[in-house]
Amino acid sequence: MRILYGIQGTGNGHITRARVMAKALAAQNVDVDYVFSGRPRDQYFDMERFGQYRTFDGLTFSHDHGKINYLKTASNAKLFGLIKDIHQLDVSCYDLVLNDFEPVSAWAAKKAGIAVINISHQAVFNYEQVPAKGMNWINKQILKYFAPADISLGVHWFHFGQAIIPPFIERETPTSALSEDILVYMPFEELDEISDLLNGQHDHNFVVYHPSIEKDVDTRAIKYRKPCRQGFLRDLESCAGVIANAGFELSSEALCVGKKLLLKPLDGQFEQASNAETLSLLGLANVMTGLDDAVLETWLQQESKDAINYPSDPTPLIDWLLAGDYKNPEKLCQSLWQPILMPQFVR
Template sequence: MARIIYGVQGEGRGHSSRSKIIIEHLLQQGHDVKIFTSHKGYDYLSTIFDDVTNILGLGFVFDGGKLDISKTLQQNLQDGTIDAGKTMYLLYKTFKEFQPHLAITDFEPFVPYLKGLGNIPFLSINHQHIISQYHLEYPYKWRADYLRAKTIVDNMYWFADHYYVTSFYYPRAREMFRKKSTLIPPILRNEVQDRKLADNGPILIYATTTDARMVLDVVQKTKYQYIGYGFDEGSGTKGNITFKKTGTGEFLDDLASAAAVVTNGGYTLMSEAICLGKPVYSIPIRRQFEQMVNGYYLEKLGFGLYDLVPIRKRFLMFLEGLPYYRKNMRNDHSRRQGNTRLFKALDRKIEEIRLP
């Protein structure tokens, strides 16, 4: 069986949630996997797997509900100056002792450079490379945000043997990536797939930014009931909103029964909601192009609406259109989960490696 080093971007929860599913599959196949991650990724994965190492990770700085590019760069440069050398030495030491056959990364920037130490195969699995490897549609006024995001993604790493790009929308690949980049439908957690579905529960709101939380003033004036996660209110009820503290089990139950979902433009929850047939009202983080383009395609596909700042008239349009969005999702078979497809692709790649 193969010895694998697996890097996971630690910012947010989406990368680590997806990586958990894939790592569990690799372990079930009998492979030996060492995990390197940071921040929330380490906090999460270290409670599930034994062999998890905490390393330097990228962070993001937000100001007034939008991504602050200059402060983000400043913070990462300061942290990187101190810890990058330590992280690379730790990876080098692990490489020499572990002698991996393969490196995989979910947008973690250090593990890819193991390829140069022993010319081992290197695979990339994430959503972000859709920005740099595929022809995307977006409003022209987002051009500067797109170019910034593309520059960042291009420079994270550019030498993977193959890229598996998870997505609920399927744009055309750029010419140079048509043979080495594959679009994969969303990877769903077993906990999500196993839930009994309904669409008669309260609308689920998951909001962590200032702009997204502005939706409270909008929803309180509607006839629907809501469950809110990610707010400072803790638990309790305010008007037609029941606030809850984030907890995976109860959250997924509420997602499975929700009439619809209100969230930012983060890929993981949005894609899970779509796969479960839940219409989405998206409030992407401004200047974070990945979230913005996710919202754009959500609306283009007829699965919901997006606004960079909540607009009451548009939200009421969203509520009126719930049957229309559900019908579109029922008729779109491409939104189904891609777990099996990705697992088979990884198994084939590992079989191609000449193990000693």
């Protein structure tokens, strides 16, 4: 089987999930080509696992000061370029297109009559049982038409009794060395505003990763780190807690290593609002609507959470894909959730 795998590149979470899948696909010698869209090619990093991958502009949201800027989003949208890329991407040589909310490969496959299987966090919002805070008609249309698929498998922290699979978390750098540092990754906030928030907490040390940091710098209370996958994972393993926007994959990684979570969802983005709502309802995270000193100070006093043993190996999912029987994913989902132990208060 030859597969084209299209991955949304606007956030690192989609790419993190694709890295885990790429490793399992390579282990089974599956012939896979990778396509990314949503950011300039020179802004991707640690992409060795994807070989000779291709990139397209795609579509992405623009943001300012932790809030979606819809006017800038519309003005920056390269719709004619998107249509051109869809028509020029030849998918005729592929048996299947895997898709993680990536529009170019999804629409190119739809145009060519190639089957598309969507494996993404966005797919969970097709189920009414899953919290969808702020969902409106426009959001529903985006979910339906942004990256259309024939079959969808949602990825979420809890199954809600639906055909949803758990996140696959690869612990690349496990370590026993722990610190009291707090890891901070809020790429949708302004760096100076993050610094102002953290500098008010003199009894704690923070490690801040941000896309605008170009070189590592240490100050008295804050270590500033440029994007680096391996360094980030080491700090995640050793830290005492995580402060982040409400993206899916980092929250998943934090839960898997038992770190307490403080989330500030991107304002105007229903997916992040829904993520924060879900984790708050499950008792797995605290939420702040702005960069709030009082909420941060209270959260810093809390204890760490119990780790959740989300799986690291997606081989059962790969086997299901290669078998070609896509109509009944329920058995696959049940087998993936069976060994997962949720904290008692979540059960």
